[in-house]
Amino acid sequence: MEGDVCAGILLSVVARCRARQVQQDTQIESRRRLRRQLLLSARRLRLRRLRQTWERRGERHRQCRLHRLCAHDVWMKTITHTFLKTHMRRRAKVWFYPRNSAWWEETAAAFTDDQWLQHFRVSRETFSYLCRTLKPRLKRQDTTYRLCIPLQKRVGLALYKLANSCDYKTLSNLFAVGVASVCRCVHEFCTAVIEVLKPQLVVTPNHADLAAMADxxxxxxxxxQCIGVIDSIHVPVIRPPHYQSDQPNEEFYLAILSQAVVDGKGLFWDLNMSCPRVDCRQSALSYKWQATKTW
Structure with a gap:
């Protein structure tokens, strides 16, 4: 009996020790698993931070590289433009004919007011007004291969042509501009004056203005009962090839009829340029009579 009791006690002690050992092993395994998870989490966090750091470094490197490439591109464009501007223009002698512009830059600049009015038929104030008003239509931009004609020279060239009976070759020598450029400048100036200045300065009067003119x-x-004075002038022209069938005027020369109407103060309020025919005067006068008869 005593042996059985001792064996039972021994078995119970062994079972208890084994249970305690199992419990300790379970706790150790739990701590080991928790530690492993913490280590994995810390490793993942370090990898994520390292990846973000490398991404920021790569983005900064790409931005710096892009900035360097842009700066290099701008630098190369500047050098190319400077080279073409300083060297290529000097070598281009085939399409560039050297001319002396001393008359416009020195002689005309030293004109007195009376001399300026005699050569260009306008005052310096009117010349400045024309340059300011027609600047959006007549100003040109310099290119890589050629400098444009300045605005003041374009206006002065056209005014000199309209004020004096000279050909394009004479203007080309005076203003140091090609003959084709002279023709183009004159036509562009006339077109700009008709489209910009004429609607501002030559305005058809309304009923109140007509009554004021009559008073x-x-x-x-x-x-x-007079609202204006009308007159016309025949401007002689050389017969163009496509106007061979047109008849001359009563004085037996081909001319373009220029007709104008002014008020009592001498201000223009109507202008008309007719085709080179003999019956333009009668048609233009009858048109003006029909326009003013209703008043």
Missing amino acids: HFYQTYGIP
Whole structure:
């Protein structure tokens, strides 16, 4: 009996020790597993931070490289433009004919007001006004291979052509511009004046303006029911090839009819340029009579 009791006690002690050992092993395994998870989490966090650091470094490197490439591109463009501007223009002698522009830059710049008015038929103030007003239409931009004609020279060239009876070759020698450029500048100036200045300065009067014109004529000149003075002039022209069938005027030369109407103060309020025919004067006068008869 005593042996059985001792064996039972021994078995219970062994079972208890084994249970405690199993419990300790379980706790150790749990701690080991938790530690392993913490190590894995820390490793993942370090890898994520390292990856973010390398991504930021790569982005910064790409931005710096892109900035260097852009700076290099701008630098190369600047050098190329400077080279073409300083060297290529000097070598281009085939399409560039050297001319002396001393008359416009020195002689015309030293004109007095009377000399300026005699050569260009406008004052310096009017010349400046024309340059300011027509600048959006006449100003040109310099290119890599050629400098454009300045705005003041373009306006002065056209005014000199309109004020003096000279050919394009004479203007080419005076202003140091090609003959084709002279023709183009004159036509562009005339077109700009017609499209920009004429609607501003030559305006058809309304009913109130016509009544004021009639009162001014009556009070100043004693002429009743007069709103303007009309006259015309024949401008002789050389017969163009496509106008061979047109007849000359009454003085037996081909001309373009220029007709104008002014008020009592001498201000223009109508202009008309007719085709080179003999019956333009009658048609233009009848048109003006029909326009003013209703008033």
